[in-house]
Amino acid sequence: MKTIGKSVANKIALLIVLVGLLGLGWWYLKNHNPFNGSAKTQYSFVVKKFSKENMLLVAGADVETTQNQEFTNNELAKWPEWTKVVTKFFVGRSLTAKIPIKTEFKIELSSITRKDIEIKNNVLTFKEPLLVKVDSQQTGDIKIDQSTNGLVDKVVDGWTSGKEAQKFLSEKSTEAVYATSDYVLNNENRKEKVAKYASQDLEDLLNLNSDRHLKVNISKNDLKFVNIDKK
Numbered sequence: 001m002k003t004i005g006k007s008v009a010n011k012i013a014l015l016i017v018l019v020g021l022l023g024l025g026w027w028y029l030k031n032h033n034p035f036n037g038s039a040k041t042q043y044s045f046v047v048k049k050f051s052k053e054n055m056l057l058v059a060g061a062d063v064e065t066t067q068n069q070e071f072t073n074n075e076l077a078k079w080p081e082w083t084k085v086v087t088k089f090f091v092g093r094s095l096t097a098k099i100p101i102k103t104e105f106k107i108e109l110s111s112i113t114r115k116d117i118e119i120k121n122n123v124l125t126f127k128e129p130l131l132v133k134v135d136s137q138q139t140g141d142i143k144i145d146q147s148t149n150g151l152v153d154k155v156v157d158g159w160t161s162g163k164e165a166q167k168f169l170s171e172k173s174t175e176a177v178y179a180t181s182d183y184v185l186n187n188e189n190r191k192e193k194v195a196k197y198a199s200q201d202l203e204d205l206l207n208l209n210s211d212r213h214l215k216v217n218i219s220k221n222d223l224k225f226v227n228i229d230k231k
Contacts, residue, residue: 043114046124046214049206050109056205058105058132061197063184064139065103069176071095083168086144086159099173100140101180105194105225106133107202123215124206129224132194136181136229142169174230181227191220198223 072094076087087095108131116128144156159165184190195218202216 042119042212042214043117045210045212046117046119046206047112047114050112053205054110055133056107056109056198056201058107058194058197059201061105061190061194063103063190065101065180067099067101067176067180068145069097069099069173071097071172080168083165086156086165089156096145097169097173097176098143098145099138099176100142101136101177102139103134103136103181103184105198106135107131107198108133119214122213123217124202125217126222129222130198130218132198132223132225133228134181134185134225136177136184138170138173138177141166142173178227178229178231181229185225185227188220191223191225194225195220195223 073090073092076083076090076095079087111131116126118125118127142160144160160169199216199218202218203214206212206214206216
């Protein structure tokens with residue numbers, strides 16, 4: 001009986017030692033795992049790259065359009081006296097201005113932290129949606145849509161070619177610029193295109209002058225679009 005009891009006690013002691021060794025091994029690997037250090041380096045590298053860039057313009061995703069801004073006859077009556085040179089020709093009907101507009105997409109990177117990203121097998125994904133600022137600007141001279149005779153067309157062309165007239169029309173056309181951004185950010189096909197270009201641009205940013213090769217996965221659901229133009 002003593003021999004059996006001693007044998008059981010030895011087995012229990014051995015089991016306790018093995019469990020202790022396993023626990024010690026797990027603790028060591030958790031705190032001294034060489035791969036864990038490598039992962040931390042990757043996260044620090046990504047966050048540092050993003051913070052330096054601050055704002056990323058998504059190349060190739062911009063949109064160029066020509067928008068129509070209509071001014072009713074009642075609105076024309078409220079315009080300054082110096083504009084009467086042209087507005088008198090539009091009495092009784094609306095005036096339509098054609099505005100060349102370019103819309104750009106800019107990703108906010110400076111606020112991204114370690115908690116916002118995940119890296120597995122060198123593939124970077126985002127836990128929180130990236131903020132995409134939709135920004136439209138006028139890119140050329142505004143032209144008034146003319147539907148009168150040749151003489152009037154010449155008067156209108158001469159008036160709109162002036163700097164003061166262009167500045168005045170630009171101020172009046174801010175609604176069209178805002179509406180353009182609003183339209184673009186609600187276009188699902190455009191969102192998908194922005195996501196595609198954003199993935200490539202972020203990969204290029206992270207892998208530039210680096211021996212690392214990180215792949216970036218972004219879908220339109222990973223992006224939050226915000227119109228930053230004034231109404």
